[in-house]
Amino acid sequence: xxxxxxxxxxxxxxxxxxxxxxxxxxxxxxxxxxxxxxxxxxxxxxxxxxxxxxxxxxxxxxxxxxxxxxxxxxxxxxxxxxxxxxxxxxxxxxxxxxxxxxxxxxxxxxxxxxxxxxxxxxxxxxxxxxxxxxxxxxxxxxxxxxxxxxxxxxxxxxxxxxxxxxxxxxxxxxxxxxxxxxxxxxxxxxxxxxxxxxxxxxxxxxxxxxxxxxxxxxxxxxxxxxxxxxxxxxxxxxxxxxxxxxxxxxxxxxxxxxxxxxxxxxxxxxxxxxxxxxxxxxxxxxxxxxxxxxxxxxxxxxxxxxxxxxxxxxxxxxxxxxxxxxxxxxxxxxxxxxxxxxxxxxxxxxxxxxxxxxxxxxxxxxxxxxxxxxxxxxxxxxxxxxxxxx
Ligand SMILES: *[C@@H]1O[C@H](CO)[C@@H](O)[C@H](O)[C@H]1NC(C)=O
Ligand SMILES: *[C@@H]1O[C@H](CO)[C@@H](O)[C@H](O)[C@H]1NC(C)=O
Ligand SMILES: *[C@@H]1O[C@H](CO)[C@@H](O)[C@H](O)[C@H]1NC(C)=O
Ligand SMILES: *[C@@H]1O[C@H](CO)[C@@H](O)[C@H](O)[C@H]1NC(C)=O
Ligand SMILES: *[C@@H]1O[C@H](CO)[C@@H](O)[C@H](O)[C@H]1NC(C)=O
Numbered sequence: 001x002x003x004x005x006x007x008x009x010x011x012x013x014x015x016x017x018x019x020x021x022x023x024x025x026x027x028x029x030x031x032x033x034x035x036x037x038x039x040x041x042x043x044x045x046x047x048x049x050x051x052x053x054x055x056x057x058x059x060x061x062x063x064x065x066x067x068x069x070x071x072x073x074x075x076x077x078x079x080x081x082x083x084x085x086x087x088x089x090x091x092x093x094x095x096x097x098x099x100x101x102x103x104x105x106x107x108x109x110x111x112x113x114x115x116x117x118x119x120x121x122x123x124x125x126x127x128x129x130x131x132x133x134x135x136x137x138x139x140x141x142x143x144x145x146x147x148x149x150x151x152x153x154x155x156x157x158x159x160x161x162x163x164x165x166x167x168x169x170x171x172x173x174x175x176x177x178x179x180x181x182x183x184x185x186x187x188x189x190x191x192x193x194x195x196x197x198x199x200x201x202x203x204x205x206x207x208x209x210x211x212x213x214x215x216x217x218x219x220x221x222x223x224x225x226x227x228x229x230x231x232x233x234x235x236x237x238x239x240x241x242x243x244x245x246x247x248x249x250x251x252x253x254x255x256x257x258x259x260x261x262x263x264x265x266x267x268x269x270x271x272x273x274x275x276x277x278x279x280x281x282x283x284x285x286x287x288x289x290x291x292x293x294x295x296x297x298x299x300x301x302x303x304x305x306x307x308x309x310x311x312x313x314x315x316x317x318x319x320x321x322x323x324x325x326x327x328x329x330x331x332x333x334x335x336x337x338x339x340x341x342x343x344x345x346x347x348x349x350x351x352x353x354x355x356x357x358x359x360x361x362x363x364x365x366x367x368x369x370x371x372x373x374x375x376x377x378x379x380x381x382x383x384x385x386x387x388x389x390x
Contacts, residue, residue: 081115082114082115086201088199088200088201089199091171091172091173091174092171092174092175093175095175097188097192100195100196101191101195101279101280103195103199104194104195104196104198104199104276104279105276105279107276113201117201117202118146118147118202119147119202119203119204119205119227120146120147120148120149120200120203120204121147121148121149121203121204121205121206121207121222121223121227122148122149122150122151122197122200122203122205122206122207123148123149123150123151123207123209124151124153124190124193124197124206124207125150125151125152125169125209125211126153126179126189126190126193126208126209126210127152127153127154127155127158127210127211128154128158128179128211129154129155129211130154130158130162130163131152131169131211132372132373132376133211133212133213133214133371133373133375133376134167134169135380136214136376136379136380136383137168137169138167138168139380139383139384139389140215140218140219140389141168142389142390143219143390144219144220144223147219147223148219148223149200149202149203150169150172151174151193151196152169152172152173152174153176153179153189153192153193154173154176155176155178155179156176156177156178160173174192174193174196175192176189176192177189177192182294182297182299183294183298184288184292184293184298186298186299187285187288187298187299187302187303190266190268190299191279193208194206194275194278194279195279197275198272198275198276198279204227204271204272205226205227205269205270205271205272206268206269206270206271206275207268207269207320207366207367208266208267208268208269209267209321209367210267210369212334212369212370212371212372213267213321213367213369214367214369214371214379215366215367215387216322216345216349216365216366216367216368216387217366217387218387218388218389218390219389222366225356225363226269226366229271229316229356229357230357231314231315231316231357232268232269232270232271232274232307232311232315232316233268233269233270233315233316233318233319233320234264234269234270234274234303234304234307234316234317234319235264235265235267235268235304235317235319236262236263236264236303236304236305236307236312236315236317237262237263237264237317238261238262238263239263243263244261244263245258245261247261247263247292247295247296247297247301248261248296249292249296251291252287252288252291255283255287256284256305256309260305260308260309261305262301262304262308263300263304264301264303264304264317264319265300265319265321265323266299266300266303267319267320267321267323267367267369268319269319269320269321269366273314274307274314277310277311278303278306281306284302284305284306284309288301288302288305316355318354318364319365320364320365320366320367321365321366321367321369322348322352322364322367322368322369323368323369323370332369332370333370334370334371334372335370335371335372335375336372336375337372337374337375337377337378339375340371340375340378340382341378341382342382342386345383345386345387346386348365348368349363349365352364352365
């Protein structure tokens with residue numbers, strides 16, 4: 001009876017130890033507890049030592065005030081932040097046009113930049129092969145690194161490795177495709193150039209040039225003119241007659257009406273916002289691709305019409321590239337060696353009238369075409385002094 005009463009509070013322990021007397025039971029409890037405590041202490045002590053050995057104190061974790069500034073500095077230097085994200089891909093990447101346009105169309109929705117951004121001018125050279133006037137451009141760019149970027153689209157058969165390593169044009173050729181005069185692939189090449197330049201978040205203004213183009217002012221003047229402009233420079237005008245409205249195809253209706261049809265020079269200058277709109281257009285582009293075939297030349301109508309219909313508020317409707325159409329015909333006048341004089345260059349710089357940011361101005365053209373390769377030596381002789389290159 002007694003045994004049964006004693007056993008009842010701890011029946012399981014009795015079963016485990018299977019001991020008959022309560023005294024022995026109590027002693028074994030103490031022994032068990034003491035052993036456990038000792039083992040626990042030993043383990044925790046040795047673990048503590050091991051942990052201390054593993055985690056060698058880093059400058060970060062020390063409590064002494066002296067090493068803190070060092071940690072601060074190394075952290076700053078090694079910080080990745082947005083660096084990896086903002087790094088533009090190699091100019092000679094292997095993206096398809098579809099992949100390129102998709103990537104280039106991405107826009108941050110938060111205004112401003114959480115880093116220091118020096119806006120750059122992207123010079124987009126649409127060429128057949130080499131750039132014969134490159135030495136003049138080299139002088140123009142000299143000393144202005146970090147405020148411009150160059151992209152070259154040339155015929156796929158052109159061997160770009162021939163561009164000297166010392167040249168600003170070296171390694172700046174984008175993956176290019178064949179372009180034929182008056183064909184729609186000219187517009188595709190322009191979009192390809194814009195899209196490649198958009199991959200660099202620093203590029204703010206985009207100017208299309210050919211191998212026969214020259215600058216008319218020094219870099220700092222052109223940079224200020226472009227960065228300071230509230231508008232883009234896509235020439236756009238309504239021209240009655242066969243080479244204007246005559247090129248309109250009624251099958252473009254209802255998207256494009258005759259009254260909306262515009263003409264203009266392909267040599268544009270535009271801001272980043274407009275460039276993104278142009279490469280993202282999926283509505284007007286296919287219609288021009290299908291219906292603007294010779295004698296309709298898409299490079300003279302696609303951008304002038306698109307910009308005039310959708311983005312006219314941001315456009316000045318004029319081109320920054322001077323050209324001479326005075327003698328008529330399908331091609332503008334070309335300038336060879338003897339045509340290049342100081343007076344001629346002065347006239348191009350200050351012989352016109354236009355509006356700039358709402359004010360009347362005589363400074364209307366930043367660039368001029370079409371200069372033949374043999375004009376180079378005279379350009380090198382008169383240009384830098386007249387245009388105040390540094
Ligand atoms: C450490 O960082 C703080 C905050 O970014 C900064 O104000 C301080 O100048 C830095 N100190 C050093 C030594 O770089
Ligand atoms: C381009 O020119 C370099 C040097 O002259 C030559 O080694 C290379 O084979 C050429 N590449 C092509 C595709 O013609
Ligand atoms: C440019 O042309 C469009 C029509 O195509 C017109 O609405 C706009 O006012 C013009 N802008 C300037 C600055 O002349
Ligand atoms: C530009 O031409 C106008 C007259 O057409 C003249 O008043 C002005 O001084 C000229 N500016 C320069 C910088 O030559
Ligand atoms: C660029 O030309 C302007 C005048 O046209 C001159 O005032 C300026 O100093 C020149 N810039 C440089 C960097 O030489």
